[in-house]
Amino acid sequence: MTLLLQNGLPEADVIGLDFCAPLLARAKARGVRKTVEGDALNLPFPQHSFDLVTLAFGLRNFADRPKGLSEIYRVLQPSGVFALLEFSPPPFPWKFFWNFYLFYFMPWIAQLLSRQGDSFRYLARSISQFPAPSDLCHELHQAGLKLLFTRSMSLGLVRLTVTRKI
Ligand SMILES: C[S@@+](CC[C@H](N)C(=O)[O-])C[C@H]1O[C@@H](n2cnc3c(N)ncnc32)[C@H](O)[C@@H]1O
Numbered sequence: 001m002t003l004l005l006q007n008g009l010p011e012a013d014v015i016g017l018d019f020c021a022p023l024l025a026r027a028k029a030r031g032v033r034k035t036v037e038g039d040a041l042n043l044p045f046p047q048h049s050f051d052l053v054t055l056a057f058g059l060r061n062f063a064d065r066p067k068g069l070s071e072i073y074r075v076l077q078p079s080g081v082f083a084l085l086e087f088s089p090p091p092f093p094w095k096f097f098w099n100f101y102l103f104y105f106m107p108w109i110a111q112l113l114s115r116q117g118d119s120f121r122y123l124a125r126s127i128s129q130f131p132a133p134s135d136l137c138h139e140l141h142q143a144g145l146k147l148l149f150t151r152s153m154s155l156g157l158v159r160l161t162v163t164r165k166i
Helices: 002-008 021-029 065-075 094-114 117-129 133-142
Strands: 016-018 035-037 050-056 076-087 145-153 158-165
Touching: 016 021, 021 035, 050 065, 065 076, 065 133, 065 145, 076 133, 094 117, 133 145, 133 158
Parallel strands: 016 035, 050 076
Antiparallel strands: 076 158, 145 158
């Protein structure tokens, strides 16, 4: 996401943030110019710093989702945009197959190939515990972020949600 923004908006000041230093080092190696090691629950930026905040597959991992959303709200300019890309539980009957794949097949394969079964069990749990689209919209609205549009992607497994600071 950071690379796409950096390449697509060459005049913009694009910053990639994570609290995991090795992940930032890999981003740098792939060409991300500006990175900041920091906690999304306590962003190291003044209020109204950004026109756009994007978050890809990260909100699911936040220890305190409302706090993370309130930080995003704080650093956005008035009318700034927040775009979220995150896994989403697919509708019935796909949910049944998806859960089987997530909780049994994927951890089994991961354990077999890389001894990383536990990481994939965590991934499965975090995806299944993430709020459904309507509940997520409610949380975003509570945080002061008004829904602009939402788009289901990858057969409903991923959802793009774009909001604007009220
Ligand atoms: C599944 S990875 C996604 C990484 C990247 N956005 C991508 O799409 O490739 C989730 C990332 O969220 C980061 N993360 C989780 N909680 C965070 C927090 N409070 N502050 C900063 N980063 C956080 C983790 O370190 C991890 O790199």
